Amino acid sequence: MNQDTEKITHIYRIDRHPIQEMPESIQNRYLEGLACVCYDIADGDPAMGVLFAQWGHSIVGKNVSDKYRKQPIESIKKAISLNRIGFLFFRFKHEFYYDCYYLVESYNANLLPQLNIYLTENGKSMFTKAALAEKQNYFVGGSGEITISEEQKAHRQANLEFKKQRTSRVLVVATVSAGKSTMINALIGYNFNKVRATACTSRLCEIYNKPVNDGISYYTSSNLIYDHDINSHSSDETTKIGLHFKSSLGNTKICLIDTPGVNNSVDQRHWKTTTDAIAGGAYDMILYISNGQYNGTVDERKILEFIYKNSKCPIIFALNQLDRFKSSADDIGIMISDFTKELKSIGFKTPKVFPVSAQFAYLSRLDYLDEDEELELEQLKKRFSKDFYDLPKYIGGYAGDNIGRSGISHIEFEIKKLNQQY
Numbered sequence: 001m002n003q004d005t006e007k008i009t010h011i012y013r014i015d016r017h018p019i020q021e022m023p024e025s026i027q028n029r030y031l032e033g034l035a036c037v038c039y040d041i042a043d044g045d046p047a048m049g050v051l052f053a054q055w056g057h058s059i060v061g062k063n064v065s066d067k068y069r070k071q072p073i074e075s076i077k078k079a080i081s082l083n084r085i086g087f088l089f090f091r092f093k094h095e096f097y098y099d100c101y102y103l104v105e106s107y108n109a110n111l112l113p114q115l116n117i118y119l120t121e122n123g124k125s126m127f128t129k130a131a132l133a134e135k136q137n138y139f140v141g142g143s144g145e146i147t148i149s150e151e152q153k154a155h156r157q158a159n160l161e162f163k164k165q166r167t168s169r170v171l172v173v174a175t176v177s178a179g180k181s182t183m184i185n186a187l188i189g190y191n192f193n194k195v196r197a198t199a200c201t202s203r204l205c206e207i208y209n210k211p212v213n214d215g216i217s218y219y220t221s222s223n224l225i226y227d228h229d230i231n232s233h234s235s236d237e238t239t240k241i242g243l244h245f246k247s248s249l250g251n252t253k254i255c256l257i258d259t260p261g262v263n264n265s266v267d268q269r270h271w272k273t274t275t276d277a278i279a280g281g282a283y284d285m286i287l288y289i290s291n292g293q294y295n296g297t298v299d300e301r302k303i304l305e306f307i308y309k310n311s312k313c314p315i316i317f318a319l320n321q322l323d324r325f326k327s328s329a330d331d332i333g334i335m336i337s338d339f340t341k342e343l344k345s346i347g348f349k350t351p352k353v354f355p356v357s358a359q360f361a362y363l364s365r366l367d368y369l370d371e372d373e374e375l376e377l378e379q380l381k382k383r384f385s386k387d388f389y390d391l392p393k394y395i396g397g398y399a400g401d402n403i404g405r406s407g408i409s410h411i412e413f414e415i416k417k418l419n420q421q422y
């Protein structure tokens, strides 16, 4: 199974492409030529199909159907031939060559020399020779000079810069119903993990951040899928996914690894998947989520002891669901210190405990709320306007805004710090 994570964090569509402004006939000719090059070089690989289809969608503003798939070799010359609009003449040689190089590079940069030969043989005329040489120098020769729209240039730059960053991997661990799904949804800003009473899957799911909002990309076995509409998807469909995090993590290259919630009495497979991941060590930090209402259970102690003995990475502990407590009867400060004592009794030397309401953070970040959620958010907002629910206060922190009071910003800050260490 070849699942390339680069393709999951890749930005596919572009907001403004010069050919968008052109009449449909010119757009078509342009895309036919581009399809010919892309599919020829990638030997018809569907992964190239995704790159071409989304770029094409940016240009024509609608789905690019399979009709572009099999184009004759002459379509390349047609795409860069002279176009007449009214009294004006245009030739889109720069845009065209750039797109060829950029899409092939995104698909597999090792194929660029082959593209050089291919375009020199099949896609060059005396009028376009210099433009082709310039693109070759830019993409293969490392020259910084290029005649191209700012948008096309910036799109590649954004992808390249993000690819250069190291990925920080955060393993998210919790007992069942602690609020792991809610926390992950809050960190990414979408209702992506379905919130349920029971944990359903016994596998890991890796959720990668993309640098800008550009739909969702994921794999089903080895097939790369892209959908511009994020909201129609859920983590049940896949084990590896890329989407833009609508939170303060949005610019950072991060992978959240969702583990099956552990609940010893229910499912041994969950325990095995999660503990294998903990012991495997393929992460930079563990985010452990504890249910503020029921922490210190036998199940919790067991998984925490396992983490203590088998992990060498930093751990942060989120004490969740604190919005459920009442200022009249409860003391959040004492709850934090009790939990800290419990962690110390297991062996953690100086555990970092973060008080949080994943639910408040999550609802505050959603774009669309149903009626019940709307109501719940209103109530939570009222509640969080009281000093008692200023959660960062309990750990000597400061809440800059409404969401900050939920405690999530402090957790995100810890995650972001990972990238600054390298």
Ligand SMILES: Nc1nc2c(ncn2[C@@H]2O[C@H](COP(=O)(O)OP(=O)(O)O)[C@@H](O)[C@H]2O)c(=O)[nH]1
Pocket (backbone or CB within 6 Å): 174, 175, 176, 177, 178, 179, 180, 181, 182, 183, 194, 195, 196, 197, 198, 199, 261, 320, 321, 322, 323, 324, 356, 357, 358, 359, 360
């Ligand atoms: N009040 C409140 N409820 C929460 C919070 N986090 C999660 N929940 C609720 O707790 C239940 C379990 O949450 P879920 O995220 O599915 O837990 P998971 O099993 O750990 O993934 C759901 O009904 C959530 O709505 C929170 O911070 N506050």
Ligand SMILES: [Mg+2]
Pocket (backbone or CB within 6 Å): 180, 181, 182, 193, 194, 195, 196, 198, 199, 261
């Ligand atoms: Mg869950």
